Amino acid sequence: MEKFFIYSHIICGATVLILGLFNMFNRKGAKSHVLIGRIYVIAMFWICVSALSLITFYRFSFFLLVIAVITFYTTFVGLRVLRRKKLGSHQWYDWFASIVTGLFGFGLVLYAISIFLSGKSLALGILSLLFGGFTLGGAVQDVIFFIRPKTDDKLWWLYQHIGAIGGSYIAAVTAFAVQNGEMLGVIRHNWLLWVLPGVIGSQVIAIAIRRQKKKRATSAT
Numbered sequence: 001m002e003k004f005f006i007y008s009h010i011i012c013g014a015t016v017l018i019l020g021l022f023n024m025f026n027r028k029g030a031k032s033h034v035l036i037g038r039i040y041v042i043a044m045f046w047i048c049v050s051a052l053s054l055i056t057f058y059r060f061s062f063f064l065l066v067i068a069v070i071t072f073y074t075t076f077v078g079l080r081v082l083r084r085k086k087l088g089s090h091q092w093y094d095w096f097a098s099i100v101t102g103l104f105g106f107g108l109v110l111y112a113i114s115i116f117l118s119g120k121s122l123a124l125g126i127l128s129l130l131f132g133g134f135t136l137g138g139a140v141q142d143v144i145f146f147i148r149p150k151t152d153d154k155l156w157w158l159y160q161h162i163g164a165i166g167g168s169y170i171a172a173v174t175a176f177a178v179q180n181g182e183m184l185g186v187i188r189h190n191w192l193l194w195v196l197p198g199v200i201g202s203q204v205i206a207i208a209i210r211r212q213k214k215k216r217a218t219s220a221t
Helices: 003-025 031-057 062-080 092-118 124-146 154-178 192-218
Strands: none
Touching: 003 031, 003 192, 031 062, 031 154, 062 092, 062 124, 062 154, 062 192, 124 192, 154 192
C-alpha cells in the first residue's frame, strides 16, 4: 500500500503541475477550462488523500500533515466557491472545513513555539510559524466572510476561486521543489524552497486578480 500511495501521489502530482499551468492560460469559463479543472481537482484531492495516508501510517510529521490539510482546503474552497456564487449560500461543511483547518493552523503555531522553546531546528520552527499563521489567517478570513458576506463586486467568487486554486497550485509547486531540490541544483530541504514558491506565486495571483478586476471595470464603462 505504501508504494501504491507513493506512485499514485507522484502521478497525480505531475498531472496537477501540467494541467494547472495549462489552465492558467486557458480561457476562463471555456468547456476545456472546466473539464481540465475537474481533472485537476480530482488529482489534487488524491494527492492530499495519499499524502495524509503516508504521513499518518508511515512517516508521521505534524508539519507535513498541516501542509496536506491546507492544500486540501484551498482546493476545496476553490471548488466550493463556484457552487456558492450567491452571497450567504455557504453550507455547514464550508464552516466545518474552515474551522478544522484553522485549528490545524493554530496547532502548527503552537508546534513552532514548542520548537523555539526546545531550541531544536530553528528553520523548522520558522517554517511552522509561517505556514501555521498563513493557514490560521486564511481560515479565519473565510469564517469572517461567512459571518459578514458583504461585497459590492458580483465577481467576488471569481477572485476567491483564483486565489484558492492558485494557492493549491503553489502548494504543488512547493512540494515538487522541496522533493527535487538536488535536481534543481540547490540543497534539498533548503528553507528557500518552502518560501519562494509562495512569495512568487502570491504575486502572480494578485496580478491575475487585478487583471480580472480591470477587465470588469473596462467592460462596465
